[in-house]
Amino acid sequence: MASRIRVLAVVGLLLLAGCTGMGGSGDASEAQGGGDGAQMSGGDGSSQPVEADAGASDEAGESIQAGDAAADRAIIRNGRMVIEVENYSTTADAIAARARTTGGYVSDSNRELHRDGNETWYTGYIVVRVPSEEYEPTQSMVSKQGTVRSEETTTNDVTDKLVDLEARLTNLRERRDRLRTFYEQANSTEELLRIEEELSSVQSDIERLEAQKRSLEQRVAYSTLRVEIREPAPEPSAQQVPYHERSLVAAFLSSATDVYVFTRGLLVTAASLAPWLVALAVPVVGGRRLLRNRSLPLLGRRGGSESGTEGGGNGSDDPQRESTAAPDTESPDDQT
Incomplete structure (x- = not known):
């Protein structure tokens, strides 16, 4: 009986020791878990800037790669x-x-x-x-x-x-x-x-x-x-007034301007043609004088021959006229 009591006491002590160990290990694990949680939370808080820096570096790297790719494109x-x-x-x-x-x-x-x-x-x-x-x-x-x-x-x-x-x-x-x-x-x-x-x-x-x-x-x-x-084009001019509605002064000035333009055009044309007219007139006048000088001796010869023939004709006619006139003048004497 006493031995059974001892055995039960030893078993009860072992069970009590085991429960106590489990409780201590649970508290330790909780404390450790709290420490880990604190460490994890602290790690998360400190990792946020690190992750942000990593993201920025990745974006910079991607932009650089995109720039290189664009530069490599033809x-x-x-x-x-x-x-x-x-x-x-x-x-x-x-x-x-x-x-x-x-x-x-x-x-x-x-x-x-x-x-x-x-x-x-x-x-x-x-x-x-x-x-x-x-x-x-x-x-x-x-x-x-x-x-x-x-x-x-x-x-x-x-x-x-x-x-x-x-x-x-x-x-x-x-x-x-x-x-x-x-x-x-x-x-x-x-x-x-x-x-x-x-x-x-x-x-x-x-x-x-x-x-x-x-x-x-x-x-x-x-x-x-x-x-x-x-270059900027000039602004369009004002709408033209119909011809019959124009003022007399404007019509007169416009006509005078047209006359001036026409006269000036004629003068300019004459001035531009004057050298050509002179250049063409010189050979024409010279040719006419040359032809006239050659024709004068021929005309003189023709005039002398014509006068000779006319004089001979008149001499032959004069005796006939005298002979015919003589009887007429002597007829009164004969009658007396």
């Missing part, structure tokens, strides 16, 4: 601007000088003069090609020259086309190298001719694709800007 840019300025020549010269300063050039230009009565004004355009990095600064410079009426820019991404051309060129060059190797190893004339013909075709394709690639690269490297320049 883009052709063409622009058109319409501006109104006070002086066409000054603006066109300034744009051309800007293009040359930036390493570009003027590819085309045109200017047209308009006239309305006494008013004149110019319109036209100038096309410049500038390096791609100078396209936007050139646009800004042009916009400062006058009033911008319209502005547009078109882009064409030819990156894929350039990549395709480069891949085709690589394949064609490799094929050309193989053909050259086969050409050196050929043993018959027929085989040499066949390889040479194929090699010539491949070389032609390479040159054609290289020309296309150079053209695209040139268009990518230099952007095109067409600037249409317009």
Whole structure:
């Protein structure tokens, strides 16, 4: 009996010790859990700036990558601007000088003069090609020259086309190298001719694709800007008054102006024709005098011959007249 009591007492002490250990471990775990929670909360509070910095760095990295990707793209840019300025020549010269300063050039230009009565004004355009990095600064410079009426820019991404051309060129060059190797190893004339013909075709394709690639690269490297320049046109004149409603003074002055213009036109015409008339009159007058001098001796000879013939005729007629007159005068004597 006593032994059973001892055994039960030992078991009760063990159970009590076990419960006490479990309670201590639970408190310790709670304390540790609280410490962990505090550590975690503290970690979260301190990690927020870290995560923000990481996000900012990621965004910066993405923007840099996007910028690099955009810089790696082959883009052709063409622009058109319409501006109104006070002086066409000054603006066109300034744009051309800007293009040359930036390493570009003027590819085309045109200017047209308009006239309305006494008013004149110019319109036209100038096309410049500038390096791609100078396209936007050139646009800004042009916009400062006058009033911008319209502005547009078109882009064409030819990156894929350039990549395709480069891949085709690589394949064609490799094929050309193989053909050259086969050409050196050929043993018959027929085989040499066949390889040479194929090699010539491949070389032609390479040159054609290289020309296309150079053209695209040139268009990518230099952007095109067409600037249409317009001077302000004069304001339209007042509506004309019908002719029958015009004042007498205005009609008289208009008529006098027309007479003056007509007279002045005649004088100007006469002045312009005077040298020609003098130049033409000299040979005409000289020719007439020459012909007159040659005809005078002939006229003298003809006059002498005619007078001689007339004198002979008169001498033969006089005796007849005297003979016929004599009987008439003597008839009275005979009668006496």
